[in-house]
Amino acid sequence: MLHLGTGLSIMISKRNPSLIATFALLSSGYVLSSYKEVKSVVLHTLNRARFSVAVDSFLKTGQVPSLREGNLQEDIFSFPWLKDRPVVLGSRFKDAFQDPCAYLSIEPLFEKERYVVTYNPSKGKVYALLKDQAKSDDILKAAFHAHVLLHFIQSANNSRSSSWKEQEHDHSKLMPTTANLEARIAESCKTVSSAYGLFKSKVAEQGWRMSDSLLNPGRARLVFPGLLPG
Known part of the structure; x- marks a missing residue:
C-alpha cells in the first residue's frame, strides 16, 4: 500500500498540479491506507x-x-x-x-x-x-x-x-x-x-x-x- 502511494505521488508530481491539491490528495490516501493497515491487524488483547x-x-x-x-x-x-x-x-x-x-x-x-x-x-x-x-x-x-x-x-x-x-x-x-x-x-x-x-x-x-x-x-x-x- 505504501509503495502504491509513493508511485502515485511521483505520477502526480510529473503532472505539476497545485501544491494544495497534491497535499490534500496524498494526505487522504495516506490516512486511508493507514486506516486499512490498522484494521488488518488482529490483536489478541481486550482493551x-x-x-x-x-x-x-x-x-x-x-x-x-x-x-x-x-x-x-x-x-x-x-x-x-x-x-x-x-x-x-x-x-x-x-x-x-x-x-x-x-x-x-x-x-x-x-x-x-x-x-x-x-x-x-x-x-x-x-x-x-x-x-x-x-x-x-x-x-x-x-x-x-x-x-x-x-x-x-x-x-x-x-x-x-x-x-x-x-x-x-x-x-x-x-x-x-x-x-x-x-x-x-x-x-x-x-x-x-x-x-x-x-x-x-x-x-x-x-x-x-x-x-x-x-x-x-x-x-x-x-x-x-x-x-x-x-
Whole structure:
C-alpha cells in the first residue's frame, strides 16, 4: 500500500498540479491506507473498546466474537473529546452517587463482591467503584457488571422509545426512577453471578486475553462504606 502511494505521488508530481491539491490528495490516501493497515491487524488483547464489543455480543447472542470479528468491530476513531464514555471504571464515590442514601440502598447487593456498580441518572453514566481489596479478576468482573447494567438500562429505555439512535448518542436520556434503578441493579447482580464465568470461558475459547491494566481503571478505592481516599 505504501509503495502504491509513493508511485502515485511521483505520477502526480510529473503532472505539476497545485501544491494544495497534491497535499490534500496524498494526505487522504495516506490516512486511508493507514486506516486499512490498522484494521488488518488482529490483536489478541481486550482493551476498553474490544471488551465492550465482546460483552455486548455476549449479552445479545450468548457468543463472543472471534479475534478478527472483534478487531473489525472496534471503533478506532473514538477520540476522548468527541465520545463520552458511558462506563467509568474505578470511579470516585462523589461522581457515582448523588447522595449517601443511594449507596446504602444497594450496598447489601455487593456485600460479597469487591466492587460496587451503580448508575447516576444526573450524569447518564454507569459507575464501577472498586473496593480496597479488589484484585485483577475483581476489576474485570466489575467492568463486565458495569456493561451488563448499561445494557439493561438501554434495553429498558429502548422499550419506551422508538428512537434508538437518540439513546446511543445521549445517555442523559436514560432516566430510570430510583425504584426501577435498584431493581435493575439487583437483576444485573443475578445475571453477572450466573454469566461471568461463562463469559470468561467464551473469551478464552476465542483466543482473547483479558487484562485489567488494558481497561485503565481509575485509582480511587472504597476503603470502607461511603468514603474514598483523598
